Structure formats: C-alpha cells, structure tokens
Amino acid sequence: xxxxxxxxxxxxxxxxxxxxxxxxxxxxxxxxxxxxxxxxxxxxxxxxxxxxxxxxxxxxxxxxxxxxxxxxxxxxxxxxxxxxxxxxxxxxxxxxxxxxxxxxxxxxxxxxxxxxxxxxxxxxxxxxxxxxxxxxxxxxxxxxxxxxxxxxxxxxxxxxxxxxxxxxxxxxxxxxxxxxxxxxxxxxxxxxxxxxxxxxxxxxxxxxxxxxxxxxxx
Amino acid sequence: xxxxxxxxxxxxxxxxxxxxxxxxxxxxxxxxxxxxxxxxxxxxxxxxxxxxxxxxxxxxxxxxxxxxxxxxxxxxxxxxxxxxxxxxxxxxxxxxxxxxxxxxxxxxxxxxxxxxxxxxxxxxxxxxxxxxxxxxxxxxxxxxxxxxxxxxxxxxxxxxxxxxxxxxxxxxxxxxxxxxxxxxxxxxxxxxxxxxxxxxxxxxxxxxxxxxxxxxxxxxxxxxxxxxxxxxxxxxxxxxxxxxxxxxxxxxx
Numbered sequence: 001x002x003x004x005x006x007x008x009x010x011x012x013x014x015x016x017x018x019x020x021x022x023x024x025x026x027x028x029x030x031x032x033x034x035x036x037x038x039x040x041x042x043x044x045x046x047x048x049x050x051x052x053x054x055x056x057x058x059x060x061x062x063x064x065x066x067x068x069x070x071x072x073x074x075x076x077x078x079x080x081x082x083x084x085x086x087x088x089x090x091x092x093x094x095x096x097x098x099x100x101x102x103x104x105x106x107x108x109x110x111x112x113x114x115x116x117x118x119x120x121x122x123x124x125x126x127x128x129x130x131x132x133x134x135x136x137x138x139x140x141x142x143x144x145x146x147x148x149x150x151x152x153x154x155x156x157x158x159x160x161x162x163x164x165x166x167x168x169x170x171x172x173x174x175x176x177x178x179x180x181x182x183x184x185x186x187x188x189x190x191x192x193x194x195x196x197x198x199x200x201x202x203x204x205x206x207x208x209x210x211x212x213x214x215x216x217x218x
Numbered sequence: 219x220x221x222x223x224x225x226x227x228x229x230x231x232x233x234x235x236x237x238x239x240x241x242x243x244x245x246x247x248x249x250x251x252x253x254x255x256x257x258x259x260x261x262x263x264x265x266x267x268x269x270x271x272x273x274x275x276x277x278x279x280x281x282x283x284x285x286x287x288x289x290x291x292x293x294x295x296x297x298x299x300x301x302x303x304x305x306x307x308x309x310x311x312x313x314x315x316x317x318x319x320x321x322x323x324x325x326x327x328x329x330x331x332x333x334x335x336x337x338x339x340x341x342x343x344x345x346x347x348x349x350x351x352x353x354x355x356x357x358x359x360x361x362x363x364x365x366x367x368x369x370x371x372x373x374x375x376x377x378x379x380x381x382x383x384x385x386x387x388x389x390x391x392x393x394x395x396x397x398x399x400x401x402x403x404x405x406x407x408x409x410x411x412x413x414x415x416x417x418x419x420x421x422x423x424x425x426x427x428x429x430x431x432x433x434x435x436x437x438x439x440x441x442x443x444x445x446x447x448x449x450x451x452x453x454x455x456x457x458x459x460x461x462x463x464x465x466x467x468x469x470x471x
Contacts, residue, residue: 034401035272035392040264042390043272046399049387050275053397053454057282060455064289071296085297085310091458092317095382099463117360124359128385132461143322143382146366171461209464 094132097142097213101133105171105208106178108188112198114164116147116155118191122168123147125187129180131170135210137162142213160214174204276399283453290323322381325451326372328409331416332447333361335428336403336438351435353402355388357428358395361406362386364425368418370410372449376400379452396454403438407447416441 035043071084093099108122123141126134134141139157148156154163170177181188181202188200297314300307318324335358338351362380365373373380378396387394394400408415418424419441431437 035269035399036265038265038390038392040268042392043265043268045389046272046392046394047268047275049389049394049397050272050279050399054275054279054282056455056457057279057286060457061282061286061289064286064293068289068293068296071293071300075296075300084293085307085314088293088297089310089314089317090463091456092314092321092323093463094458094461095456096317096321097382098317098320101461102464103460103462105460117356120359120363121356124385127383128387130383130457132383132458141382143320143380144366144370146363148367173460210461 097133097140100210100212101171102207102209103132103171104174104204104206105131105133105169106174106181107203107205107208108168108170108181109165109201109203110168110198111165111201113153113195114155114166114198116149118195119155119157119166119168120147122187122191125180126168126170126172126177129172129177131172131177133171133210135169137167138211140211140213158214158216169205169208169210171208171210174206178202178204272399279398286455287453322372322379322452326409326449327446328371329412329443329445330370330407330409330447331365331412331419331441332444333365333406333408333419334403334438334440334442335361335406338436338438347435350431351437352391353393353404353437355386355393358386358393358404358406360425360428364418364421365406365408365410365415367424368408368410368415370408370415372409374407374449376405377450379450381452381454383454383457396452407444407449409447409449412443416443 035046038046067084067087074084094101119136123134123136123145136155136157139160139162141157145158148159150156150161152161154161155166156162180186183189188202191198191200297307297311302308335353337353358375362373362375375386375395378384378398378400380395384396387397392399392401422429425439428437428439432439
C-alpha cells in the first residue's frame with residue numbers, strides 16, 4: 001500500500017514536471033517570434049524602419065495624387081496624358097533595371113577574398129538602405145538576379161563572371177546609404193571581421209553611371 | 219516496532235526518487251518566475267508602448283498600401299482610356315504595361331513550387347541548438363537566390379512580392395520583407411519551370427546549411443510542386459528619387 005502511494009506521487013510529480021518543461025519550451029518558442037521578446041533597442045529600430053517605409057508610401061501617394069489631377073485635367077482639355085505616362089515610364093525603367101541610369105550614390109571597393117553569399121547579403125543591405133540601382137563591376141543587378149560562386153573563386157551574377165577586386169556601385173541618397181553601410185555593427189564592419197585580409201573602401205559619389213540589365217537577365 | 223534494515227533502505231530509495239524531481243521542479247518554477255519578473259519589468263517600462271507603436275505603424279502601412287494601389291489603378295485607367303486617342307500614346311501605354319509587369323507590379327498566376335520554411339517545433343532541443351533551429355533572414359535570402367537561379371519568374375514571401383527593391387531585414391528575431399513585419403512559418407511561392415526549380419532546390423551544393431539544420435535540429439524546410447500559384451503584385455512605393463534613366467523616354471526602344 002505504501003509502495004503504491006509512493007509510486008503514484010512519483011508519477012504525479014513526474015507528469016507535472018513534464019508538462020512544465022514542455023510549457024517552458026513552448027513559451028520560449030512563441031516568445032522568440034513575437035515583438036514581446038525584443039529589446040527596447042531592437043523595437044526602436046523596427047519602428048524607425050516602419051516609419052521610413054510609411055513616409056516613402058506617403059510621398060508616393062502625394063506624387064500619384066498630383067499625377068492623377070494632372071492626367072484628369074489633361075484628358076478634359078483634350079491634350080492626353082502623355083507627360084504623366086512618361087514620368088511613370090521613367091520610374092518603371094529604373095525599377096525594372098531596363099535602362100542605364102545616372103545619379104548620386106556610393107561605391108564600395110572590395111579587394112581580397114569574398115564570396116557569392118556575402119555579395120548577395122551586401123546587395124540585400126543596399127536595397128534595404130534604399131538603393132535604387134546597383135551594379136557589381138559592370139553588371140547591373142536586376143529584380144531576378146542571383147549569385148553563384150565559380151570554380152576560379154570569382155562570383156557570377158546571373159551567370160556572368162565578375163572578378164575581384166570588385167566595385168559595387170549603388171545609386172541612392174549618398175548620406176543614407178553610406179551611413180547604413182559603415183555604421184558600427186553594420187555590414188561592412190561585419191565583413192571586416194569575417195574577411196580579415198580583405199580591404200573594404202566605401203566612398204560617396206556625386207554622379208554614378210550604371211548600365212542597364214543585360215538582355216539575357218530580363 | 220523498529221523497522222528492519224531492508225525496509226529502511228526501501229523508504230530511503232523512495233525518498234531519493236522523489237528528491238530529484240522535486241529539485242528540478244523547484245528550479246523550473248524559479249526560472250519561470252525570474253523570467254517573468256525580468257520580462258515584465260522591462261516590458262512595462264519600455265516595451266509595451268514601443269510594441270503598440272510598431273503595431274500601429276504596421277496597420278497604417280497596410281492602409282497606405284491600399285490607398286497607393288487604388289491611386290495606381292485610377293491613374294492606369296485614365297491613361298488606358300487616353301491611349302486610345304493616338305498611336306504614340308498607345309505605344310507608350312504598351313511600354314508602361316510591359317515594364318510594370320517585368321518590375322513585378324502586376325499579379326501573376328502559374329505553376330511552380332512552394333517552399334515552406336519554419337522554426338523547429340521540437341520541444342526537446344538543447345538551448346545551444348535554438349539558434350540553429352529557427353529561421354533567419356539569411357535563410358530567406360538564400361532561398362530567393364536559389365529560386366531565381368532555378369529560373370523563377372515571380373516570387374512572393376507570405377504574399378509580399380519580391381521586386382528589385384525588396385530586402386529581407388532582420389532586427390533581433392523579427393524579420394521584415396519589403397518593410398513589412400513577418401513571422402514564421404514562411405511560405406515562398408515561386409512561379410516558374412517546376413523541374414528546373416526542383417532541380418535547383420535539390421542540388422546538394424545549394425542550401426546545404428538549411429538542409430543540415432532540417433536533418434539535425436528539425437528546422438522546417440520543404441519544397442513541393444504546386445499548380446496555379448497566385449503571386450500578388452508589389453504594393454509598396456517605387457521610391458525612385460535619385461536615379462534618372464540615361465536614355466530619353468521614348469515610346470519605342
């Protein structure tokens with residue numbers, strides 16, 4: 001009888017313990033992906049990012065409302081809406097990488113060991129910083145671009161080999177993109193820790209010329 | 219009656235059997251309590267208002283995207299009607315339509331593959347494996363790179379269309395795609411040639427890190443054929459402020 005009572009209490013404790021352990025793991029699992037677990041510093045970064053995006057949306061809504069009024073007036077006066085369509089065409093040409101483009105931005109020279117995954121991460125970071133057009137050496141990066149390593153330690157962009165030293169050029173706000181790349185703990189700082197024998201030089205440019213996307217990459 | 223030596227040993231064994239779970243139980247309760255206390259102290263002071271602000275901005279973003287889509291639709295309608303008036307306007311409109319589609323602003327439907335990526339749901343993972351058992355922003359960029367390499371035509375991550383300005387951004391453990399907050403599971407819808415896409419994802423040289431973490435830590439990663447996949451058009455801002463096309467805008471290239 002005493003032995004039965006002991007076994008039952010052991011079983012109850014073990015069961016409770018099991019439930020608690022699982023609950024602990026499950027709660028970690030859920031918390032790890034909710035904003036609840038983020039530090040105030042991370043949350044501030046998330047808010048700044050959302051805020052920037054919303055401002056971009058507001059600016060574009062403002063521009064489109066103006067275009068809409070112009071287009072309605074043009075059509076009403078029988079002039080057609082060619083100029084608005086041309087403004088749109090210019091934007092889409094840049095956005096689809098269909099046209100060679102010019103503008104201010106930054107250049108990153110990479111001299112030493114580097115690889116395709118790092119290059120892909122760098123492009124991702126430049127896009128996040130608002131880069132409008134990107135080229136690696138003379139190869140334009142497009143909406144469907146991909147990066148692979150080659151046997152001779154070069155990198156291929158859309159199947160085209162680009163060899164080091166690499167120059168990555170990005171058109172966008174020189175100040176914003178420069179700071180995004182070079183800030184403490186930013187991607188260039190991380191690269192400098194990983195690729196210790198590689199030199200990274202970032203500079204602002206007043207005018208960059210970037211070619212259009214190669215015809216096979218469209 | 220004085221208990222015999224054997225009976226005393228049995229009672230001692232029973233006590234020891236209960237001792238270990240009791241200690242562990244106490245430990246877990248205290249860890250749980252400490253975690254809660256720490257979390258609530260921080261969250262009450264800073265996190266709660268910051269989370270509210272982030273959620274409010276995310277909600278606002280959805281409204282702004284809807285407004286932008288409506289404006290684009292109305293402008294497109296006006297230009298489409300006007301383009302019937304002259305040959306030049308018609309050509310210009312055709313060019314705008316072509317570029318809009320190539321830029322990813324129009325929805326697409328077709329056959330392809332769907333890639334599922336999720337945090338491991340294995341409760342028995344050791345703490346040191348947690349990092350390897352959850353999906354990271356770099357996993358998504360690697361999957362996108364492999365899909366484009368396999369000949370993808372159009373891609374969306376949890377209904378966010380991937381375009382030339384798209385980035386996968388990670389802050390702490392929060393992931394943002396096109397500036398939109400996301401959490402696992404991720405569903406990457408890829409329209410394109412199915413066999414070539416499956417070949418790219420099956421290539422042992424590709425995504426070796428993700429595949430290893432799937433096999434060892436139980437990371438969720440699955441690629442399946444799918445028919446009639448729907449990929450929405452990009453609804454974010456184009457945000458072209460600095461780049462100017464070098465060739466003059468003409469109706470024909």
